[in-house]
Amino acid sequence: MxxxxxTLPGDYIGPEIVxxxxxxxxxxxxxxxxxxxFEEYALGGASIDRYGVPLTDETLAKCNAADAVLMGxxxxxxxxxxxxxxxxxxxxxxxxxxxxxxANLRPCTIHPQLAAACPLRPDIVAQPIDVMxxxxxxxxxxxxxxxxxxxxxxxxxxxxxxxxxxxxxxRIGFEMAMKRRKKLCSVDKANVLECSRLWRETVARLAKEYxxxxxxxxxxxxAAMQLILRPAQFDVMITxxxxxxxxxxxxxxxxxxxxxxxxxxxxxxxxxxxxPIHGSAPDIAGRDIxxxxxTILSGALLLRHSLGLExxxxxxxxxxxxxxDEGYRTGDIFSxxxxxxxxxxxxDLVAERI
Ligand code: NAD
Numbered sequence: 001m002x003x004x005x006x007t008l009p010g011d012y013i014g015p016e017i018v019x020x021x022x023x024x025x026x027x028x029x030x031x032x033x034x035x036x037x038f039e040e041y042a043l044g045g046a047s048i049d050r051y052g053v054p055l056t057d058e059t060l061a062k063c064n065a066a067d068a069v070l071m072g073x074x075x076x077x078x079x080x081x082x083x084x085x086x087x088x089x090x091x092x093x094x095x096x097x098x099x100x101x102x103a104n105l106r107p108c109t110i111h112p113q114l115a116a117a118c119p120l121r122p123d124i125v126a127q128p129i130d131v132m133x134x135x136x137x138x139x140x141x142x143x144x145x146x147x148x149x150x151x152x153x154x155x156x157x158x159x160x161x162x163x164x165x166x167x168x169x170x171r172i173g174f175e176m177a178m179k180r181r182k183k184l185c186s187v188d189k190a191n192v193l194e195c196s197r198l199w200r201e202t203v204a205r206l207a208k209e210y211x212x213x214x215x216x217x218x219x220x221x222x223a224a225m226q227l228i229l230r231p232a233q234f235d236v237m238i239t240x241x242x243x244x245x246x247x248x249x250x251x252x253x254x255x256x257x258x259x260x261x262x263x264x265x266x267x268x269x270x271x272x273x274x275x276p277i278h279g280s281a282p283d284i285a286g287r288d289i290x291x292x293x294x295t296i297l298s299g300a301l302l303l304r305h306s307l308g309l310e311x312x313x314x315x316x317x318x319x320x321x322x323x324x325d326e327g328y329r330t331g332d333i334f335s336x337x338x339x340x341x342x343x344x345x346x347x348d349l350v351a352e353r354i
Contacts, residue, residue: 001034003307006066008043008059008095011079011088012285013343014072017276020292020347021070021299024319027351028303028312039066043095044074044088044280054091060098064271068306069099070299071275076282096137101265101273102165103172104135104244105301108231108251108261113324114333117256120228127232132176133251134236135244136161136169137265140195142241161195161240166202172266173238174210183235185216187223187243199240224250252277259291259332262298264305272306274298284331288342291330293320296350319353 007022009015022038029036041059042050054074063069075088084090108131110118118125144158170186177184186203188196200217207215218226220243226233227250239247252261258278265273276294284290297320304313328349329338341349 001307001309002037003034003067004037004039004065005302006063006069007038007040008063008069008071009040009046010043010072010074010280011045012073012076012280012282013290014044014046014074014280016072016285016288016290016343017292017295018070018072020343020350021295023347024296024316024351024354025070025299025303027354028309028315031315031354032309032312034309034312043071044091045076045079046074047091048079048082048086048088053086054088055094055098060095063095063099063273066271068271068302069095069273070295070302071095071273072295073276073278073280076280076285078282096265096273099265099271099273100138100267102136102138103169103266104137104248105176105264105266105305106133106135106248106251106261106277107131107301108133108248108255110255111260111321111324113321114256114260116335117333118254119256120231120254124229124231129231129254130180131227131231131234131251132180132236133244133248134169134173134176134238135248136165136239136241137244138241139165140241159193159195159242161198163198163202166199167206168268170203170206170238173236174206174213177213177236178210181235182212183214183216184210185218185223185234185237187218187220187237187239187247189220189243190217191219195240203238220247223247227251227254248277257291257333259294259330260297261294262301264298264301266305270306270308272302274302274306288344289331290343291332292343292347293330293350296320296347315354316350319350322353323349 190196300316
């Protein structure tokens with residue numbers, strides 16, 4: 001297969017970790033007989049420095065012409081003084097909007113080798129935890145109307161959803177559940193919010209098209225609790241932008257290490273935006289000590305969801321698991337008795353095991 005992949009390394013550790021993911025993808029291409037063409041563009045602070053804006057029209061156009069986009073992370077203290085409208089994070093929001101990616105996918109699994117880093121009780125971690133959180137990304141209270149009174153002492157943020165927005169997100173959730181354990185939990189606050197009642201009705205209607213999927217509905221407060229008490233009960237979890245923002249970070253804490261977690265943002269087609277969930281880690285940038293595994297695993301999601309290369313995606317996940325089995329750790333996941341390695345060496349180790 002020939003594929004065209006745009007990379008947006010971004011800022012601080014971004015270029016270090018993206019280089020490792022590209023190395024691993026190149027190894028996959030060589031091993032499985034594919035040809036991946038990589039094209040690199042600036043995003044965030046790097047783009048502000050070069051072009052004065054965090055995302056140029058040309059970069060967005062290149063992303064929309066590619067098969068998939070692999071990103072590092074953006075932002076950091078260097079650009080803290082930049083006016084709000086041109087901050088690095090605005091580039092990322094504009095990119096998601098411009099690519100029309102409305103579904104954010106965050107797998108939450110616990111690598112058994114890193115179970116000690118999980119803050120949950122050992123008997124809870126001993127169960128197989130494999131949750132796929134699907135968060136709506138372009139609607140909800142983050143994009144609704146906002147208001148602040150003249151005296152600045154009162155404010156409103158409007159939560160808004162349309163049936164279409166819920167349906168397209170839920171459909172991805174049902175399709176994903178069909179390929180997994182056929183369970184879907186829809187999370188809302190339908191006892192209070194009208195948006196949530198629309199959400200629940202829409203999911204219930206769609207559920208009729210997927211009779212094999214066991215659907216449950218959960219209020220977000222209970223879901224936050226259940227994720228900690230019994231995370232193994234969940235397969236696919238779908239929810240809105242605000243609730244998903246919080247639950248997906250909670251799931252990251254459960255998984256134990258920020259540096260390990262991949263994510264994908266998908267739209268209606270196969271093109272997607274892939275990135276680790278962590279930020280640009282300015283405190284460790286330039287020292288070759290960042291953990292590249294979240295970005296490398298984002299590369300696996302890219303192969304699976306944008307290129308349909310399941311065996312190749314699984315090969316990356318297996319290679320990561322093998323490297324952990326062999327005791328190699330970057331500083332953020334290091335524990336007694338393991339071998340400490342840097343970012344580049346971690347990338348080499350994974351690539352060698354493909
Ligand atoms: P962060 O995720 O960058 O860092 C939090 C802590 O985790 C730091 O101690 C960091 O060293 C560590 N860490 C993060 N990733 C790591 C990795 N791969 N390996 C080892 N350690 C890692 O969060 P922050 O410090 O709050 O934010 C820094 C900058 O990143 C800010 O400008 C923020 O706006 C931006 N940010 C960007 C994204 C994104 O691009 N999607 C997401 C979150 C934060």
